[in-house]
Amino acid sequence: MTPPPETATQPAKAAPPAHGEADALRRMLRDMLLIRRFEEKAGEAYALGKIGGFCHLYIGQEAVAVGTMAALRPDDYILTSYREHGQALARGISARAVMAELFGKATGSSAGKGGSMHIFDTSLNFLGGHAIVGGHIPLVTGVAFAIKYREGDQVAVGFFGEAAVNNGAFHEALNMAALWRLPAVYVCENNRYGMGTALERASAIYDVAQRACSYDMPAEVVDGMDVLAVRDAVARAAERGRLRSTPTLLEVRTYRFMGHSMSDPIHGHYRTKEEVEDAKAKDPIHAFAARLRADGLLDDDRWQTMEAEVADEVDDAVRFADESPEPAPETLLADVYREPAEGAR
């Protein structure tokens, strides 16, 4: 890995957790663990042919989704890119519904029609995984526009990778959000590689956060391996949106432990095994567990119980997905159009 330039921004440190929220913190640890075990199982299922198409795993980045969701309200809106199993689980979509969607089953969160890249749950204002890089960033701006239009105090949160910031959709969307002062939080998960191309091979500037200068938009660089740092930064951004109708760009520095997708190598021409191993040494789950232990909020019993519960939950999700029915053939033609439309016809 190319060392960061000397001018690179250093991520802010998280404030120490308040003891009163011990359950919430353990809950965050459990969510991260759930994502980790879920993704490992998904990888296995993919290898067994139970999951098809592209399958982009979130292993290594768990702190970003979990930290973000921990700072949001149930009525806020979430839009993500196609690497969204973690966000879906962290937002509260059941492991069963997500796994069933990956299996393409009728019980999946998108009834088997979306798959790994298109997970939706409108009951949780989870408005989808979107699979054209950068294409959904204007949608985040649009949702934020709707919030402002209705004079609401929610925020629209959008996740995307650092490779998306070089494309026009990102620029157009952030410009309008800043121009119109919309309550949006743009969470750039900077995992350093757009597929196999390192950030510095694709972007003229190293700090993604600096892009916000173009739009006079508040921005922060966040340590994406520290779930509390993420939570704090998102909370600040959300408050900025809710109270002052101001968008924020968060550059959350994280790392993908797996290949771009299940069909891509973990390391190879574009990054070294050593680099991946170094990153794994900063595993966000281990780090957060260690911190909770140090603060006396976690012991072996709780950890083992947590591990067992999560394993059961994931096993149950796989079993559920496996046993769920395929979508009925007649659903092929359903939901192309919403009919009958109100008024017309």
Added chain:
Amino acid sequence: MAVLTYRDALNQALREEMARDRNVFLMGEEVGVYQGAYKVSRGLLEEFGPMRVVDTPITELGFAGVGVGAAMAGLRPVIEFMTWNFALLALDQIVNSAAKMLYMSGGQVPMPIVFRGPGGAALMLAAQHSQSFEAWYAHVPGLKVVTPATPADAKGLLKSAIRDDNPVVFIEGEMLYNTKGEVPEGEHLIPLGVADIKRPGRDVTIVAHAKMVAVALKAAEELAADGIEAEVVDPRTIRPLDLPAILASVRKTNRCVIVEEGWPFAGIGAAVVDGIQREAFDDLDAPVLRVTGADVPMPYNRQLEKLAKPDPAKVVAAVKRVLYVG
């Protein structure tokens, strides 16, 4: 009944729907302060304010996506493209985001959005500003495609499009904005997917939409002088297509000529022919012919441009061929 221009009929539809439903808003380049590049949105900013008549930067991809996002959150956006030529930049949002949202969310996220603006060739605007895209959008499941030919249709169809819960590609005619016609006042709704017989006739069916309706009607007039009564069928909506209406006419006349301004390959006419040969094969007395724009980028030169566009003479010639006369 009031006589309005096509432009004012659209304006009336927008005004009425915005007054009727607070979730309806208009967004696009120059729609507000400038009063619309083609003045379709004249007076709306003053009436509804800047939150509902939103001027955008020149960012077709961006504001089309903003519209999609707003629709996901429950609003009913009307996104104006200054022309459909520029909407190519937004194609990803129209096709990948809007058209597929309901389906890929397993039916959870409806997409009540209208993309509208002028399409087709005007005069001497050359290759990048003279294109008919209805075939492109009609190809995409999930989209509806509407191409009004008259002021009354423009109003009735736009109102229905705005109330539709699906993404509607609403292609107006730049050359039609100044055309005048009687327009019913108030609650004038034309359902999407219902064709209109613009001129009845018994000898041949001419299917034409948008600007080509006028070309077909002119041709029908010339043919009438020769004793040939052409029936001009305007599908009005390309998708869903009112194939039954076209078939009923063809079953009566046994002959059909399809006129479209766009390019021939895989055009609208190709889809119409497909339906006719499948459903009305035994009623055909001649092959179905198509009159289309030339298979070239639009040239600037006036004479060349004229050659590239369908005109009444070309329609008359095609009709005579299917009638085996002349």
Added chain:
Amino acid sequence: MATKIVMEALSPTMEEGRLVSWKKHEGDAVKTGETLAEVETDKAVMELVAREDGVLRKVLLAEGATVPVGALVAIVGGADEDLAGLLGGPAATAPPQGSGVRGQGARPAIPAAARPAEAAPAPARPESATPQPLTPDPQPLRVRSSPLARRLAAERGLDLRLVPGTGPAGRVIKRDVEAAGTAPARAAAPALPTRAPTALVPQAPAGGFRDVPLTTMRKTIARRLGESLGPVPHFFLTSEIEMERAWEARAHLAGRDEAYRVSFNDLIVKAVALALRQHPAVNASFLEDRIRYYGDVHVGVAVAVEDGLITPVIRHADRKGLLEIAAEAKGLAERARARKLVPDEYTGATFSVSNLGMYDIDDFTAVINPPEAGILAVGRIAQRPVIVDGAVVPRRTMRVTMSCDHRVVDGATGAKFLQTVKLMLENPLAMLL
């Protein structure tokens, strides 16, 4: 050994035949070569002859009825042979290959072993009244037709093969089916009286209209000429020819001896034939992918017959003397009016002449008879005012109009040909050169 008798292809272009009269009746003994019936083809009345000895066991077609080539019309067999197999079996609708003309191979109902007499071809088969058809496949052609025409024809019980098509490439379209009216109920048709000449002359009722079914010949004329004007790009060249010298020459000859009487038409045929020899580019046919130029000159002469027209051919007209041409033309015309022409006599022209001078027609245009590349339409010879040396004088002149197939003959080519014709007729002596 029972044999099916089918409607035979008795002319190269025949697609159907009308049974005029039976010459044998059920129960009559028939010998090979004997006439069973008279059949009207598109060109003439021909004889349907027995191909085997036996008894005419079954007549399946009423007199006056029309059936396509290949249709079963009668059965000849042993006096008490069981015909059930032939009448009921799948062979009852045997294809035209079962026709006696086309050999023995297609009598599928009877195992080969059961008919040893047919194991070898009959060595001395008598020639039929007509030569074997020249075209390889006289059976019903695939009919080009619009889907609607097919549906309408089915609804009206019309055989599309009998409907002349006026669409591109002879496509049968709606208007053709409507013009064809409804079909005669063929199989069940009552026997018509023997064809009387008057029956063919339409007698218009006082009001309204009267439909007269097309005769086979009329259908053929309609179809053939329709095929011509549609796909053949015609153009026309007209010339006025002074006939004073020809007039004198003819009168002179006839005055010497009645045996030397020739018609103007004979002169014209001769002139045309010689001109064709000089202008081989006109003596040609367009064959889609090539142009065929003929080495021989055969001139067709249109002859009006009672219910139509036919064009007998004077072969090698360029090599024949005037008297020879005159005699031949006379004979052919008589045979044509008696409907006794055989196909050889009315096919194979390389150019045609049509003369309506005797009907006081000044000039007209004629429709080319494909695959020929031209036809000369000849008007009457009349005294007309002509300016000679600044003075108007009466002169006998004749106007001719040549129709050319532009795919073969260009304007100048046709014009030069016509110049030669004009030169020869204005100076008959030139024909000797």
